[in-house]
Amino acid sequence: MKNLGKIGAELRRRNRKQYTLLSACLFFSVLLITAYVSIMRSPTVLDILPEGGDSRKMVMMIFALAAVGCGVFSIYSASLFFRYKSREAGIFLMLGASRGRISKQLFKEVMLTATGSCLAGALLGTPLAWCIWQLFRAFLVDTQEMKLSFDPQAYLIALAFTAGILVALFLMGRAFIRRTNLIDIVNQQHKSEPVHDVKPWFGPLGIVLMAAGGFAGYLAPTIMVRMLHTYQTGWTKLFYLPFFVGLYMVLIHTVVHGWRQGKSRYRNIASRSMMKFQGRQTVNNMLVLTVLIAGAYFATFNTPMMGTAQIMEMENRPVDYAFHYRADQNLPSRSEIEAMAAKDKVAVTGWKDAETAVLGSDGREEVSDGGGKFHFEYRKLGGECNCISESEYREMTGKAADVQPGRFAAVMSEESAGKMDSDDKTLLTNMTTRKSMSFGFQRSLRFGMMASPSYYVLDDADYAKITAGLAEEWCERLVCFNVKDELQTYDFAKELFHEIVNRSGPECEVDEDYDRVAKIAANEAGKAWWGDEHPEIMKVSYDQPDSSQFRIGWKYMPKFRVLDRNDMVREYAVYFMVFLFISIICFAAVLLIGYTRCVTIAVNNRRVYDDLRHLGAAPGYLFRSVRGQVSKTFGAPGLIGTVLIFAYFVMILFMNDSQITREEFSALAVCAGIALGLSIVLWAFYRFTLRRVCRMLKIN
Amino acid sequence: MLQVKNLRKSYRAGKTTYEILKGVNLAVAQGEFVAVMGPSGSGKTTLLNCISCYIPFDQGEITLGGQELKDLDEKSLAKVRNRKLGFVFQDFMLLDGLSVQDNILLPAIIGGNTGTAMEQRGNRLCDFFGIGQIRGKYPADISGGEKQRTAVARALINDPLLILADEPTGNLDSKSSRAVISSFEEARNKLSATVLMVTHDSFAASFCDRVILLKDGTVYGTLERKGKERGGFQDELLEKIKEMNGDAA
Numbered sequence: 001m002k003n004l005g006k007i008g009a010e011l012r013r014r015n016r017k018q019y020t021l022l023s024a025c026l027f028f029s030v031l032l033i034t035a036y037v038s039i040m041r042s043p044t045v046l047d048i049l050p051e052g053g054d055s056r057k058m059v060m061m062i063f064a065l066a067a068v069g070c071g072v073f074s075i076y077s078a079s080l081f082f083r084y085k086s087r088e089a090g091i092f093l094m095l096g097a098s099r100g101r102i103s104k105q106l107f108k109e110v111m112l113t114a115t116g117s118c119l120a121g122a123l124l125g126t127p128l129a130w131c132i133w134q135l136f137r138a139f140l141v142d143t144q145e146m147k148l149s150f151d152p153q154a155y156l157i158a159l160a161f162t163a164g165i166l167v168a169l170f171l172m173g174r175a176f177i178r179r180t181n182l183i184d185i186v187n188q189q190h191k192s193e194p195v196h197d198v199k200p201w202f203g204p205l206g207i208v209l210m211a212a213g214g215f216a217g218y219l220a221p222t223i224m225v226r227m228l229h230t231y232q233t234g235w236t237k238l239f240y241l242p243f244f245v246g247l248y249m250v251l252i253h254t255v256v257h258g259w260r261q262g263k264s265r266y267r268n269i270a271s272r273s274m275m276k277f278q279g280r281q282t283v284n285n286m287l288v289l290t291v292l293i294a295g296a297y298f299a300t301f302n303t304p305m306m307g308t309a310q311i312m313e314m315e316n317r318p319v320d321y322a323f324h325y326r327a328d329q330n331l332p333s334r335s336e337i338e339a340m341a342a343k344d345k346v347a348v349t350g351w352k353d354a355e356t357a358v359l360g361s362d363g364r365e366e367v368s369d370g371g372g373k374f375h376f377e378y379r380k381l382g383g384e385c386n387c388i389s390e391s392e393y394r395e396m397t398g399k400a401a402d403v404q405p406g407r408f409a410a411v412m413s414e415e416s417a418g419k420m421d422s423d424d425k426t427l428l429t430n431m432t433t434r435k436s437m438s439f440g441f442q443r444s445l446r447f448g449m450m451a452s453p454s455y456y457v458l459d460d461a462d463y464a465k466i467t468a469g470l471a472e473e474w475c476e477r478l479v480c481f482n483v484k485d486e487l488q489t490y491d492f493a494k495e496l497f498h499e500i501v502n503r504s505g506p507e508c509e510v511d512e513d514y515d516r517v518a519k520i521a522a523n524e525a526g527k528a529w530w531g532d533e534h535p536e537i538m539k540v541s542y543d544q545p546d547s548s549q550f551r552i553g554w555k556y557m558p559k560f561r562v563l564d565r566n567d568m569v570r571e572y573a574v575y576f577m578v579f580l581f582i583s584i585i586c587f588a589a590v591l592l593i594g595y596t597r598c599v600t601i602a603v604n605n606r607r608v609y610d611d612l613r614h615l616g617a618a619p620g621y622l623f624r625s626v627r628g629q630v631s632k633t634f635g636a637p638g639l640i641g642t643v644l645i646f647a648y649f650v651m652i653l654f655m656n657d658s659q660i661t662r663e664e665f666s667a668l669a670v671c672a673g674i675a676l677g678l679s680i681v682l683w684a685f686y687r688f689t690l691r692r693v694c695r696m697l698k699i700n
Numbered sequence: 701m702l703q704v705k706n707l708r709k710s711y712r713a714g715k716t717t718y719e720i721l722k723g724v725n726l727a728v729a730q731g732e733f734v735a736v737m738g739p740s741g742s743g744k745t746t747l748l749n750c751i752s753c754y755i756p757f758d759q760g761e762i763t764l765g766g767q768e769l770k771d772l773d774e775k776s777l778a779k780v781r782n783r784k785l786g787f788v789f790q791d792f793m794l795l796d797g798l799s800v801q802d803n804i805l806l807p808a809i810i811g812g813n814t815g816t817a818m819e820q821r822g823n824r825l826c827d828f829f830g831i832g833q834i835r836g837k838y839p840a841d842i843s844g845g846e847k848q849r850t851a852v853a854r855a856l857i858n859d860p861l862l863i864l865a866d867e868p869t870g871n872l873d874s875k876s877s878r879a880v881i882s883s884f885e886e887a888r889n890k891l892s893a894t895v896l897m898v899t900h901d902s903f904a905a906s907f908c909d910r911v912i913l914l915k916d917g918t919v920y921g922t923l924e925r926k927g928k929e930r931g932g933f934q935d936e937l938l939e940k941i942k943e944m945n946g947d948a949a
Binding site for chain 1: 749752754755756774775778779780781782783785787793794795796797798802805806807809810811814838854
């Protein structure tokens with residue numbers, strides 16, 4: 001005769017679908033998180049994303065969203081499993097099995113299933129990440145820096161996530177079995193989880209809260225830094241809280257009332273009531289999907305946002321080739337460059353070169369008071385300032401600057417224009433003679449090649465006066481020229497770039513943030529310059545001139561359009577691929593969670609659909625009712641997530657400089673195109689899921 | 701066999717407390733077939749759930765076979781449910797993943813009684829209730845009446861002191877209901893079983909030796925069959941129910 005163990009095995013065999021569902025959900029959750037964390041902690045990626053930088057923060061933030069999403073999804077799948085188990089456990093208890101025995105068996109089953117699935121997910125997560133990365137390398141872009149290496153510590157995070165899930169399952173199981181009312185246990189499977197009815201203003205108020213929370217959360221840190229002079233802004237993230245409350249309210253309103261009034265209210269009454277009576281799990285799932293879709297778009301939009309702006313900046317450059325160098329460096333002369341070009345059958349045209357000077361500029365320095373607080377102190381030698389005479393500027397650009405004596409014009413990018421006004425004064429210092437002169441701001445100028453770093457244009461007499469006696473190491477030359485058939489000159493551009501690197505001295509092997517004036521000033525004051533205290537930020541090396549780190553960071557990096565255009569994807573390969581990888585992981589999680597949720601709609605409502613059929617509902621009505629639920633599961637999060645991220649990006653772009661530039665507008669247009677493409681993918685998957693659910697409910 | 705004294709049970713919903721059982725007293729003797737009837741909300745199912753210790757009760761005493769149930773710990777309660785009580789539910793409560801035979805044997809398996817003797821007893825019960833030919837089938841493949849007879853056989857497998865049945869004919873057609881009631885009668889007559897059945901159905905109740913009427917959480921009255929013809933007893937029962945509902949002429 002059978003014993004309890006064999007009965008348990010028989011039940012597991014007959015109900016293997018439930019175990020498979022739990023296993024699959026946990027496996028995929030841990031798989032996706034492990035794959036994500038493998039890439040996030042990979043030295044390949046960490047080398048590219050600077051510590052404390054925005055990109056790394058973004059990756060971490062999306063990881064937090066993905067971890068919360070996958071965690072909630074795992075708990076949801078476990079709750080489905082416990083609901084199924086409730087009837088079985090309840091009957092055993094009613095027939096006289098002791099709680100201890102049932103809980104032992106339940107924990108054994110759940111923990112074996114969960115541990116096996118989670119460990120399999122954790123083990124396969126890194127190989128999955130490796131496979132996706134190799135596909136990127138094979139089909140998209142491959143560079144030396146794309147070679148993927150893994151940090152075993154990533155597994156600690158994956159294991160911590162796994163442990164979190166197992167602990168949650170343990171606590172859920174304990175709460176499940178501890179209930180004293182056996183009737184509650186046995187009926188749990190059929191128990192609805194309705195959300196409370198809400199007033200019609202609930203949804204609109206949610207939208208207001210979302211907008212208010214989004215603004216408050218974004219602006220709070222800036223306000224804290226500017227007004228209270230403190231960097232301790234971590235707690236200001238709490239200002240985002242109304243945003244999440246609002247999002248929850250909007251989703252509840254969507255489930256309870258929908259957004260259409262009038263006749264359709266009655267037309268959708270069946271689907272809406274079904275969603276409402278499983279309201280908590282419906283809203284929770286929609287919330288997770290919304291957050292993950294927003295995270296996926298956030299990662300996806302990062303590349304076009306950066307790429308489009310760069311491409312437009314490149315394409316709008318007024319000259320094909322430009323570079324600047326210290327006058328004390330032995331860089332190729334005009335004749336050498338022309339000879340090099342001739343060898344490569346490149347015709348150099350419109351050669352222009354100008355003398356510029358690096359002067360000291362005064363400014364206000366943030367001085368730390370400790371404990372995250374700071375104050376500003378005036379420094380006569382605040383940092384480097386590139387200056388050019390009015391005539392040299394005219395020679396270079398063909399435009400007159402018309403600068404009055406004692407004034408300066410600043411060459412600025414479109415974004416920076418307007419940041420100075422006529423009251424602004426600057427004190428410039430000759431770093432050799434230490435002679436200083438004060439200049440007032442006169443106007444801003446536009447010339448792409450001299451906007452980053454920004455050049456100050458001075459009256460010729462003023463320029464001669466302030467630069468008199470300036471040592472060669474503080475003088476620079478700026479060279480610009482065009483070429484015929486620019487697109488065919490990549491080899492020449494690369495050769496010239498390498499020649500410039502090879503002939504630059506070790507004193508120029510510095511990052512663009514390296515500031516000699518600030519360093520001298522700090523040293524003269526008997527302090528260490530912050531750049532010396534953070535050598536990891538300042539590292540560029542002549543040994544790897546083709547690395548993205550060198551090309552993005554070198555202070556004297558030439559601007560050769562053909563080189564930048566061709567190598568842009570390579571330079572930013574790791575960066576782009578990391579964000580592409582993240583969006584793939586987030587979207588995979590969205591599809592998985594959405595599909596599982598819709599399948600449970602079919603499982604939970606099978607009886608209701610049978611009843612509707614018995615009441616005479618036509619297949620068309622039943623189909624519309626299923627579509628109403630499935631479309632809301634995918635549609636509402638898809639729409640809200642997309643709108644949210646668009647609104648967020650528009651807000652960031654606008655808040656940066658109180659305008660949306662042409663480059664930014666183009667980037668937004670590219671993002672809209674991508675969102676449209678991804679929405680089509682989401683729609684196709686929704687149709688696939690809808691067909692599956694209809695088949696499960698036998699609706700033609 | 702079973703004694704219930706001053707049983708009280710209430711539920712809280714929000715800030716409101718609903719008193720369901722307001723001091724119920726009743727007794728069931730060995731070998732009796734007793735029904736509990738009453739309108740919806742009178743506390744019938746709550747009474748049964750308290751006797752079976754599925755839900756805790758607030759006050760009172762329940763004694764089964766001389767054993768007071770209130771002070772028993774969880775382990776002892778499980779033993780009582782397994783050894784001394786048998787259950788039959790309106791929606792059968794069979795495990796879909798087990799065959800009819802395994803469902804019947806489940807209480808014995810839970811009690812650790814897994815010998816061939818128990819298997820033979822299971823077979824005998826199957827034959828006794830006319831479900832021998834479906835013992836290898838699964839609940840999804842059999843009729844409602846067969847499911848309920850399976851549940852009755854399961855309730856009897858451990859030879860309990862008392863069978864508790866909650867609306868056992870509630871989900872059945874008249875033919876199947878008759879078959880289930882016959883199973884209880886036969887269990888009482890041939891296997892000396894004691895049955896306490898909660899029902900709405902005056903036809904089903906008319907087969908019992910005694911009917912306890914419950915109204916608003918208290919015992920309204922008791923009717924005894926005392927050898928009366930079933931039809932006459934049902935008429936008497938219906939009259940009493942009318943009186944209880946305030947409809948009497």
